[in-house]
Structures are given as structure tokens and as C-alpha cells.
Amino acid sequence: MNVVTNENLGLALLLPLLAGLATAVGSLLGIFLRKPNARFMAITLGFSAGVMIYVSFAELLQEGISAVGFIPANLSFFGGLLLMLGVDALTPHQYLAEHHKIGQRPRNGELLRAGVFCAIGIAIHNFPEGMATFAGTLQDPALGIAIATAIAIHNIPEGLAISVPVYAATGSRRKAFWWSVFSGLAEPVGALLAALVLQPFLNDTVLGYVLAAVGGIMVFVSLDELVPIAKSYDREHDAILGGIMGMAVMAISIWLLS
Numbered sequence: 455m456n457v458v459t460n461e462n463l464g465l466a467l468l469l470p471l472l473a474g475l476a477t478a479v480g481s482l483l484g485i486f487l488r489k490p491n492a493r494f495m496a497i498t499l500g501f502s503a504g505v506m507i508y509v510s511f512a513e514l515l516q517e518g519i520s521a522v523g524f525i526p527a528n529l530s531f532f533g534g535l536l537l538m539l540g541v542d543a544l545t546p547h548q549y550l551a552e553h554h555k556i557g558q559r560p561r562n563g564e565l566l567r568a569g570v571f572c573a574i575g576i577a578i579h580n581f582p583e584g585m586a587t588f589a590g591t592l593q594d595p596a597l598g599i600a601i602a603t604a605i606a607i608h609n610i611p612e613g614l615a616i617s618v619p620v621y622a623a624t625g626s627r628r629k630a631f632w633w634s635v636f637s638g639l640a641e642p643v644g645a646l647l648a649a650l651v652l653q654p655f656l657n658d659t660v661l662g663y664v665l666a667a668v669g670g671i672m673v674f675v676s677l678d679e680l681v682p683i684a685k686s687y688d689r690e691h692d693a694i695l696g697g698i699m700g701m702a703v704m705a706i707s708i709w710l711l712s
Contacts (some may be wrong), residue, residue, distance in 0.1 A: 466591035466645065467645055467649060469645075470644065474580060474638035474640065474642055476605075476609035477612055477634045478634055480613025480616075481630060484617035484630070485631065493687070496693045500684040502605075503681050505700040506601070507697075513708065514666060514668055515527060515665075531669050535674050536670075537582065537671065538675065573636055577636060581641075581644040581647075583675065584648070585644045586605075593661060593665055608679070611683065616633050616634045617631065617633070684696065
């Protein structure tokens, strides 16, 4: 495994910030542009899921096994899954479009509440994603970039999900934008906390456990959020096509960088 350097540390803090700010991109799409094409959403979300799933099994879990052994790494991996399951159970966040009936127009109070609750829930869910990007970047900057890119892609529709109801309820582009930014800033905060907590104790063994747990976190995010939402936009096989493309891109990049 790569030795942690101060240079990697700076990048490990920068990448979660950039990934988190992708919610602002989604916010701007919701405020100023028309709703993105359904096929585009299905393919890009599927692509993000493919990247995260492939990285989790081909890189993160394998690095954990190499560092601490098969059973400890897998225990850490499933610990990451259970951690995210607990976070999801305690702070559910649902997109308004997932349960809103066609032809039934929600009231402004319902829209505002949906947008604010969505922002708070997504912020809490983004917190461990920032830690995941931080840990992956410490191990390998190229791996961190791949994780941050995948997270940024799926942060765009999250920003959209926040800004649309808030803007519709209040008529304020500023409020819609800043609620989306707030949710995204949880990513660098998570990375900063990971730096403060992990850095004094960080070595190859600790990093091995962390990377395996990060793999579990990313698999959960992919299966619980990205794949279902991608399928909700899917008319045929666009989501799985995007997933295959994401896995193929990661496989090729790993091969080229190895």
C-alpha cells in the first residue's frame, strides 16, 4: 500500500469539497434549466453506481484484505454496510418525485418541508461519503479521484431534488441554491473529521480497515440510492448500460495505472 504523504492529505481534503459542491450544479439545473432528459439521468446515475461498485470490490476490499487479512477486512466491509443502513434508518431522505402522484399538486408548505428535510437527510448521508473520499485518496490519489467523480455525479440529482421544491415553495433562487450547497458541504466536513480522528493513528493496518469499510459504504449507497433512482428514470436498459460503462471505465483505468 502507498505511504500516506502530506501531499496526499491536501488532495484528500480538496476532493470531498469538489464532490460536495456538485450539489450546487444540480441546484442550478433545477432553478434555471429544464428537467434533464430521463435517459441521460438513468445512464449517468447507473454509470456512477457502476464506478462505485467496481471500485469497492476490485480495489477497496482487496486493499483491505491485503493489509489485514480476509476475515477482518470482510468484517469491516459489512460493518460499513451496516453503518449506512443505520444512518439510512435514522435519517430517511425521500425525493418528492418518488411518492408524489401524477396530477396531484403539492402545497407550498409541503414543498418547502420536502426540500428542507431532503437537504438535511442528504447532508447526513453525505457525511460518510466525504470520509470515504478522504480515505481512498490517502491510499491512492487516482482512486480518490475516481470515488470523488462518482460521488459528484450522484450529488447533482440530489441538488436538483433539494432546489426544485424549495424554489417552487418560496420563489427564492437564493434559498434553493444555499440549501443545496449546505447539504453538499457535509462531504468536506466528513473528510475533515476523518483527518482529525484518523490522522494521528493512521498506518497501513488502520487504513486497510478503513478502506474495506468504505467499500461497504459505497456499495450501500449504490444499491440503496443510485440503482433505484436510475431505474426510476429507465425505460429499457439505460441504467444497467450506464453501470456497465462505469465498470468498464474503472477496469480500464486501473489496468492503465497498474
